[in-house]
Amino acid sequence: MFEDIQEVLVTREALEEKVKELGKRISKDYEGKELVLIGVLKGGVVFFADLIRHITIPIEMDFISVSSYGNSTKSSGVVRIIKDIDIDITNKHVLIVEDLVDTGLTLRYLKDLFEDRGPKDVKVCTALDKPSRRKVDVPIAYNGITIPDKFVVGYGLDFGGKYRNLPDVCVLKESVYDNKVD
Numbered sequence: 169m170f171e172d173i174q175e176v177l178v179t180r181e182a183l184e185e186k187v188k189e190l191g192k193r194i195s196k197d198y199e200g201k202e203l204v205l206i207g208v209l210k211g212g213v214v215f216f217a218d219l220i221r222h223i224t225i226p227i228e229m230d231f232i233s234v235s236s237y238g239n240s241t242k243s244s245g246v247v248r249i250i251k252d253i254d255i256d257i258t259n260k261h262v263l264i265v266e267d268l269v270d271t272g273l274t275l276r277y278l279k280d281l282f283e284d285r286g287p288k289d290v291k292v293c294t295a296l297d298k299p300s301r302r303k304v305d306v307p308i309a310y311n312g313i314t315i316p317d318k319f320v321v322g323y324g325l326d327f328g329g330k331y332r333n334l335p336d337v338c339v340l341k342e343s344v345y346d347n348k349v350d
């Protein structure tokens with residue numbers, strides 16, 4: 169796995185520091201409110217697990233599984249729900265937890281989906297933001313780290329289902345994805 173890495177873009181230490189900061193802000197902003205954190209599988213799972221341990225107020229949690237990338241480095245633009253949440257978010261504050269906002273298509277879709285279910289509000293928290301690739305605008309209430317337009321893996325992010333367990337956000341060697349179809 170490590171031989172496929174060109175460079176580390178965001179270290180685990182930098183991620184940890186940001187996650188702490190976001191946890192603090194969220195705990196303060198949602199004090200006394202009914203907050204539901206919705207993790208977006210699969211990529212969001214690592215950040216989600218780190219983030220909730222820095223939130224000091226009661227929360228509920230659920231997961232939705234969607235996919236738009238498949239085995240490619242490019243978004244297909246079509247978001248598919250693989251597994252929906254099962255709790256009722258009516259009159260609750262919803263915070264969607266993602267690993268990365270790229271084109272914004274996944275989050276735009278999810279925000280619209282949850283907003284139709286009568287919550288108090290729906291906001292977004294992401295570990296990484298790649299604004300240079302945006303196709304649709306999505307407001308990000310809680311952003312970890314803004315990154316350049318490089319294809320990255322690790323900290324939940326995959327290529328072809330692999331590399332999610334790398335603790336740092338890393339740039340893959342071009343040779344790894346060059347010869348695959350996208």
Ligand code: PRP
Nearest residue numbers: 210211235236237269270271272273274
């Ligand atoms: C990745 C990533 C985000 C989304 C961001 O998920 O985890 O959910 O793409 O891209 P966008 O802003 O262009 O929509 P992916 O579809 O690869 O599924 P995964 O989380 O299971 O890897």
Ligand code: MN
Nearest residue numbers: 209210211212
């Ligand atoms: Mn994802």
Ligand code: MG
Nearest residue numbers: 211237238326
């Ligand atoms: Mg993916």
